[in-house]
Structure formats: structure tokens, C-alpha cells
Amino acid sequence: MDVLVNAAVSADGKLSSRRREQIAISGEADFARVDRLRAEVDGIVVGVGTVLADDPSLIRHDEAHRRKRRGPNAPPPVRIVADSRCRTPTGADVLAGGPTTYLLTSEAAPPERREALRDVGAETVVAGDERVDLGEAFGRLEDDGIERLLVEGGGELIFSLFEAGLVDELTVFIGNMIIGGRDAPTLADGEGFVSAFPELELAGVEQLDSGVVLEWTVR
Numbered sequence: 001m002d003v004l005v006n007a008a009v010s011a012d013g014k015l016s017s018r019r020r021e022q023i024a025i026s027g028e029a030d031f032a033r034v035d036r037l038r039a040e041v042d043g044i045v046v047g048v049g050t051v052l053a054d055d056p057s058l059i060r061h062d063e064a065h066r067r068k069r070r071g072p073n074a075p076p077p078v079r080i081v082a083d084s085r086c087r088t089p090t091g092a093d094v095l096a097g098g099p100t101t102y103l104l105t106s107e108a109a110p111p112e113r114r115e116a117l118r119d120v121g122a123e124t125v126v127a128g129d130e131r132v133d134l135g136e137a138f139g140r141l142e143d144d145g146i147e148r149l150l151v152e153g154g155g156e157l158i159f160s161l162f163e164a165g166l167v168d169e170l171t172v173f174i175g176n177m178i179i180g181g182r183d184a185p186t187l188a189d190g191e192g193f194v195s196a197f198p199e200l201e202l203a204g205v206e207q208l209d210s211g212v213v214l215e216w217t218v219r
């Protein structure tokens with residue numbers, strides 16, 4: 001599995017405000033860049049915290065770029081939500097129309113919630129006891145031919161992926177604003193590392209919109 005993480009953060013490293021409302025940190029050129037990234041992968045991943053905060057649909061991508069890079073018959077990327085307890089609302093946009101939506105969940109999810117989400121078309125993958133075992137779940141996606149993933153957040157999920165050693169590349173747009181707030185989500189939240197910090201290697205720097213895009217590979 002090849003895993004690319006992408007996010008937009010403020011100059012002080014926040015993904016959104018303490019109210020967890022989506023903020024336009026980047027601009028048109030960055031959204032177009034993300035649309036191209038989406039077109040290059042088999043699946044787009046978010047955590048359920050992002051679904052509850054932003055209600056993304058994860059459908060939009062650069063179709064022309066997809067055809068050019070992956071051929072005329074390449075399917076659009078599937079949508080994937082990491083959701084340990086099946087908290088995704090059945091009416092969430094990520095479940096509406098469009099490509100398959102995989103729900104990665106755990107044994108801790110109430111069976112009736114899992115059933116309800118299956119009833120509205122979600123493809124459920126159960127891996128892990130309390131939380132999604134991301135390595136195992138990604139292995140199951142690979143069995144379905146999903147080999148390259150773009151993870152778009154949020155901070156809890158991104159931290160867990162680094163903790164599990166599953167991230168290959170990280171691209172971050174850093175914008176021209178300060179959001180602040182000790183409770184505002186950052187790029188990597190979770191418990192945080194105290195030693196054995198994952199190390200990155202700088203692979204690219206580009207000025208875009210009113211900020212900068214940093215491309216990192218994970219050592």
C-alpha cells in the first residue's frame with residue numbers, strides 16, 4: 001500500500017478552529033492541486049471526525065488528469081471513512097451517489113449502526129477491537145485492488161497513521177493565517193510522540209496561493 005497524506009494548515013499548524021468548522025486556509029490553486037492528487041489515487045480517506053465536521057462528499061477530482069495519468073478506463077477513486085464506532089450519519093454526503101464508500105470500523109461498533117450503514121450502501125470492513133486496526137484494514141482494501149491512498153485528515157487519523165508507520169508521503173499547504181487555540185485540531189493530534197519521532201525528508205517546496213506547499217517523504 002502506498003499512502004499519501006495531504007492537508008492544509010494555518011501558519012501555526014492548525015487544521016481548523018477550536019469550533020472544528022472548516023476554514024478556507026488555502027485557495028483555488030491548492031484545491032486544484034488536491035483535485036489532481038485525488039485523480040492519481042485509488043481511494044480517498046478521511047476520519048469520521050472530518051465527516052462530522054465538514055460533511056465532505058469526496059467525489060470531486062480532476063477527471064482529465066485521471067484519464068491522462070491512469071488511462072481512459074480508470075475508475076474514479078473510492079471513498080473511505082475510518083470510523084471505529086460507526087458514527088457516520090446515514091445521510092452523510094460521503095455516502096450519497098458516486099463511487100463505492102468503504103467504512104473501516106471495529107468490533108466496538110454497535111451492530112445495528114453497522115447494519116444501518118450497510119443498508120444505505122456502505123461497504124463495511126471490520127478490523128480491530130476498540131479502534132480500527134489501520135494496517136489490517138488497508139490490507140483488506142488492497143485485496144480489492146486499492147493500492148494507492150490519499151488521506152485528507154483529520155489530525156487524529158493522521159497521527160495514528162504515522163504511529164502505525166503507514167505513511168509514505170506528506171504534502172502540506174501552509175497558509176497565511178494564525179488560527180491559534182490549544183484545542184484546535186493540528187496536523188497530527190492523538191497522544192503525540194515522546195520519542196522515536198517519525199522523520200521526514202524534504203522533497204519539494206512550491207509557492208502557491210498565499211502560502212507554500214511542502215512535499216515530504218517519510219524515512
Ligand SMILES: NC(=O)c1ccc[n+]([C@@H]2O[C@H](COP(=O)([O-])OP(=O)(O)OC[C@H]3O[C@@H](n4cnc5c(N)ncnc54)[C@H](O)[C@@H]3O)[C@@H](O)[C@H]2O)c1
Pocket residue numbers: 006007008009014015016017019020021022023025046047048049050051053054082083084085131132133134152153154155156157158160185189
Ligand atoms: N485543513 C484541512 O486540510 C483539513 C482536512 C481534514 C479535516 N480537517 C479538520 O479536522 C477536524 C477533524 O479532525 P479530527 O482529528 O477531529 O478527526 P478525524 O477526521 O481524524 O477522525 C477521527 C476519528 O477517526 C476514527 N478512527 C478510526 N480508527 C482510528 C485510528 N486508528 N486512529 C484514530 N482515529 C481513528 C475514530 O472514530 C476517530 O474518532 C475538523 O475540524 C476538520 O475541519 C481539516
Ligand SMILES: Nc1nc(=O)c(N)c(NC[C@H](O)[C@H](O)[C@H](O)COP(=O)(O)O)[nH]1
Pocket residue numbers: 007008022023024025026027030031034046050054055056057058059060152173
Ligand atoms: N486543500 C484544502 N484547503 C483548505 O483550506 C481546506 N480547509 C481543506 N480542507 C479539506 C476539507 O476538509 C475536505 O476534506 C475536502 O476538501 C472536502 O471534500 P469535498 O470537496 O467535499 O469532496 N483543504
